[in-house]
Amino acid sequence: MRGIAKSMMTTLSVFLRPPVTRDYPNVHKALPERDRAFPLLLWDQEIDEPFCTGCHACERACPVECMTVLMKDNPNHKSVGGNSSRRKIIDKFWIDYARCMRCNICVEVCNFDAIAMNNTWSGHETSVHDRKDLVMDLQQLTTQSHSGQIKEWVPVLGKANEEPTS
Amino acid sequence: MVTESAHEFETQDLLLNVGPQHPSTHGVFRMVMQVDGEVVRDIIPYIGYLHRGAEKLCETMDYRQGIGFMDRTEYLAAFNAELSYVMAVEKLAELEVPDRAQWIRMILVELNRLASHLMFMGAFGIDVGVFGTPFIYAWREREAIIDLFEEISGDRMMYAYFRPGGLAWDVPTNFVARTREVLTAVNQGIADFDGLLTKNEIFVARTQGIGYVSAADAIDFGMSGPSIRASGVPLDVRREEPYLKYDEIKWDVITEQDGDVYARYLCRLGEMRESVKIVQQCLERLQPGAIMPEKMPRMLRTPPGEVYIRTEAPRGEFGVYLVSKGGNRPYRLKVRSACLSNLQALKHMSVGQYVADAIIVLGSIDIVLSEVDR
Ligand code: SF4
Ligand code: SF4
Numbered sequence: 001m002r003g004i005a006k007s008m009m010t011t012l013s014v015f016l017r018p019p020v021t022r023d024y025p026n027v028h029k030a031l032p033e034r035d036r037a038f039p040l041l042l043w044d045q046e047i048d049e050p051f052c053t054g055c056h057a058c059e060r061a062c063p064v065e066c067m068t069v070l071m072k073d074n075p076n077h078k079s080v081g082g083n084s085s086r087r088k089i090i091d092k093f094w095i096d097y098a099r100c101m102r103c104n105i106c107v108e109v110c111n112f113d114a115i116a117m118n119n120t121w122s123g124h125e126t127s128v129h130d131r132k133d134l135v136m137d138l139q140q141l142t143t144q145s146h147s148g149q150i151k152e153w154v155p156v157l158g159k160a161n162e163e164p165t166s
Numbered sequence: 167m168v169t170e171s172a173h174e175f176e177t178q179d180l181l182l183n184v185g186p187q188h189p190s191t192h193g194v195f196r197m198v199m200q201v202d203g204e205v206v207r208d209i210i211p212y213i214g215y216l217h218r219g220a221e222k223l224c225e226t227m228d229y230r231q232g233i234g235f236m237d238r239t240e241y242l243a244a245f246n247a248e249l250s251y252v253m254a255v256e257k258l259a260e261l262e263v264p265d266r267a268q269w270i271r272m273i274l275v276e277l278n279r280l281a282s283h284l285m286f287m288g289a290f291g292i293d294v295g296v297f298g299t300p301f302i303y304a305w306r307e308r309e310a311i312i313d314l315f316e317e318i319s320g321d322r323m324m325y326a327y328f329r330p331g332g333l334a335w336d337v338p339t340n341f342v343a344r345t346r347e348v349l350t351a352v353n354q355g356i357a358d359f360d361g362l363l364t365k366n367e368i369f370v371a372r373t374q375g376i377g378y379v380s381a382a383d384a385i386d387f388g389m390s391g392p393s394i395r396a397s398g399v400p401l402d403v404r405r406e407e408p409y410l411k412y413d414e415i416k417w418d419v420i421t422e423q424d425g426d427v428y429a430r431y432l433c434r435l436g437e438m439r440e441s442v443k444i445v446q447q448c449l450e451r452l453q454p455g456a457i458m459p460e461k462m463p464r465m466l467r468t469p470p471g472e473v474y475i476r477t478e479a480p481r482g483e484f485g486v487y488l489v490s491k492g493g494n495r496p497y498r499l500k501v502r503s504a505c506l507s508n509l510q511a512l513k514h515m516s517v518g519q520y521v522a523d524a525i526i527v528l529g530s531i532d533i534v535l536s537e538v539d540r
């Protein structure tokens with residue numbers, strides 16, 4: 001009986017501790033900046049166009065082949081009287097969130113820092129009724145960055161921190 | 167254990183199907199039990215419900231792309247699975263991993279072992295019938311660990327954080343302080359489990375003497391991890407073939423002599439304490455420095471050759487056999503899963519026991535079906 005009494009004491013001591021329950025749908029916990037939900041395209045606010053040049057690097061590196069990229073000549077390029085230095089720009093872009101395995105590889109291979117993982121709750125709460133609604137097009141992929149809703153974290157690959165770890 | 171009652175007339179054994187979708191099978195495992203009343207006479211396990219061809223898929227991908235699939239092979243201890251894989255690639259490519267990366271890897275795999283064993287404690291508690299309480303206790307501390315993993319790698323389960331050569335990116339600057347916080351919470355959790363279960367007469371009566379496997383049989387079945395150490399075999403890859411920095415710090419291999427379900431529980435509980443000790447020592451030894459070798463090629467290519475790397479995952483020896491014919495992807499990849507070998511002993515351990523005991527025997531070897539089926 002001593003053992004059972006000890007168990008009871010344990011449960012009693014836990015009962016007296018503050019609760020650890022998170023009231024999830026009502027209260028969202030703060031996500032760390034490195035949080036990885038699904039990839040999003042970033043918006044160049046200065047020139048008002050996406051950073052993405054449609055170079056296909058991410059499309060080729062994606063392990064599950066869930067991206068489709070089409071590029072076009074940039075109508076806003078300097079040579080045609082615009083103010084952008086991007087000769088080519090993204091025309092159409094789809095990412096199938098249902099297939100994406102959130103591996104971060106597309107972010108790592110992009111040379112233009114044009115893509116980042118969504119680190120807000122909007123990236124996690126993506127349930128839909130129809131699977132094909134999870135195929136995101138260029139407009140859906142850029143709105144969050146365009147409207148300044150995300151503050152993306154771009155990983156510094158393979159480099160140690162400047163500041164010491166404590 | 168079970169005494170035969172004198173039957174007055176002939177009885178027929180009953181075939182009882184358990185799973186594949188049953189909470190006590192810890193995933194999608196199916197077993198058909200031949201029962202005589204309450205006593206198990208035979209067990210036929212069926213596996214393969216979670217087969218995704220992960221090994222074959224990795225052969226079509228370059229080394230970095232394969233990491234994500236390794237995570238999914240062993241979803242409760244993804245860092246350990248990643249580690250075996252990246253170590254195999256490193257050995258083939260002859261990469262030298264910087265010290266800091268090794269210490270961080272060690273901290274992460276040990277924390278992952280803690281998370282995995284906590285999961286075992288919770289699920290096992292439910293198997294033996296302590297409804298809910300241990301599960302919630304386990305979740306509390308596991309959540310703390312997983313939150314830390316999320317702050318480091320960005321993901322809660324599928325980290326994809328180790329890279330051949332080192333780490334994808336550095337840990338946050340408050341890493342050491344945060345890990346210490348988590349360790350304090352985990353210590354409390356271990357103490358809670360100790361208080362709740364170890365001496366509890368009901369728990370002991372339910373688990374002691376059940377599912378016995380002798381040391382010789384355990385070796386014959388190819389068991390590994392806590393399941394074999396509970397039978398008194400001090401087999402631990404971290405001690406036999408030290409990898410990372412396990413030979414530079416002090417820790418003990420936990421063994422138990424009884425070889426029953428209770429011993430396997432005690433073994434895991436002891437191992438959690440060791441893991442805490444290991445992480446504390448690693449934190450003291452962690453120095454600033456590089457996390458990747460200098461001059462890493464953009465696309466990693468390996469010379470032809472083959473390697474077998476084994477590491478001690480929470481469930482036992484997690485081995486990766488990698489054959490390369492040159493180029494940037496494996497020619498053949500084979501995962502040696504500890505769970506599959508441990509599962510072989512299931513019939514041996516459960517025949518002659520009650521049906522309810524067969525469930526806790528299955529729980530006590532702590533299977534992860536995605537690792538069994540791959
Ligand atoms: S995160 Fe990985 S799976 Fe998802 S789109 Fe990027 S490369 Fe593909
Ligand atoms: S996101 Fe980056 S890698 Fe992908 S197409 Fe655009 S510029 Fe190229």
